């Protein structure tokens with residue numbers, strides 16, 4: 299039955315997608331009109347449900363009639379104390395052992411809830427699900443200048459978890475730049491190389507929630523014990539712990555225990571340790587023991603390769619000039635970059651339109667408009683000095699020449715308008731003494747733009763340039 303379904307699916311989707319999403323599936327059982335298929339992970343199952351549920355349905359109806367049912371069996375990753383590698387084929391006699399998580403999926407039900415897969419009490423052991431997303435691999439994490447240090451440190455850690463000086467490894471950077479992806483990639487690679495190691499990925503938010511629950515239920519010690527048996531602990535978005543002293547305290551103890559026992563800790567954060575607020579000093583100093591590696595915004599070439607890789611994996615073809623166009627206009631965030639490509643594909647397939655540069659323009663425009671662009675003070679100074687054909691040093695100089703003073707005041711005015719920086723910080727970044735100078739500049743610009751026509755034109759032109 300299943301091979302007939304596969305043949306049908308193969309004829310109807312992209313070869314790359316077929317290879318990625320259907321070849322790894324094993325049919326395990328047919329009882330009546332219910333077919334059980336085994337998929338490698340929870341993520342894999344969710345992806346199938348999200349992207350291929352229709353074609354699965356059609357193919358199964360053809361084989362088994364309108365009442366056909368599909369049961370997903372999710373292969374378990376790592377049983378604590380069980381050395382069976384994740385990728386190994388399981389002999390059919392052992393299959394029942396894997397079925398701790400059958401998910402019975404009626405087709406009409408959009409997204410059935412999985413039982414919480416976090417801890418599955420077995421008869422003898424406790425299984426710890428790694429909570430890793432296998433598609434967040436190193437292979438899929440494209441390297442560029444913006445992430446080279448962090449990516450390579452991640453690879454070093456994955457080769458020798460706990461055995462490098464990068465412990466903890468802290469990955470930091472702005473939203474949508476790949477912190478979560480890279481953190482998973484390290485875990486995925488470790489599971490691949492050391493299947494017997496217990497790896498756990500968890501967000502700081504969920505960690506906090508679990509801790510609070512454990513206190514309520516009076517089993518704080520179980521909570522601590524659970525974390526102390528982990529070999530590789532990955533905590534995402536540790537800035538979430540700020541101000542949460544109880545959770546910080548318990549994390550401090552867990553961290554020390556793991557570190558002393560040569561276990562690997564991987565953390566991500568939206569800020570460098572020096573900039574983290576309301577995190578206890580003793581924790582911050584621990585964070586600095588290892589390596590802090592920053593993820594910066596990727597350059598154009600890296601953005602293009604990220605897009606190409608994504609399209610390739612999804613089995614979608616797209617002309618180069620369109621890829622270039624998207625990469626050129628969406629700069630600050632990889633998540634948005636992917637979002638734009640996804641909606642481009644969606645638009646073209648819903649409306650059966652060809653993907654043209656005009657369609658790309660429409661979509662990119664929507665993306666750029668929808669996202670509040672963060673303009674930096676450096677960028678403002680650059681735009682203003684370019685506009686007045688001077689260089690940034692001249693703009694910042696102490697000179698009292700009128701046109702330079704005006705340019706400088708405009709830069710301060712826009713910095714106040716477009717950034718969240720304090721007056722004092724704007725002043726010092728634009729080479730001024732104090733916040734009073736900035737305040738004065740803002741007032742002057744306001745006054746002049748309502749009295750001086752030429753000046754008003756400067757403000758309008760610059761607003762356009764800065765607003766993109």
Ligand code: ADP
Pocket residue numbers: 438439440441445471472473474475476477478479480604632633636
């Ligand atoms: P963050 O956790 O920093 O907010 P994510 O890890 O969620 O960012 O990344 C956002 C999206 O961008 C994800 O889909 C991720 O796969 C993708 N991404 C980020 N950096 C890269 C990269 N270097 N190569 C490929 N994909 C990337």
Ligand code: MG
Pocket residue numbers: 477478479534
């Ligand atoms: Mg993240």
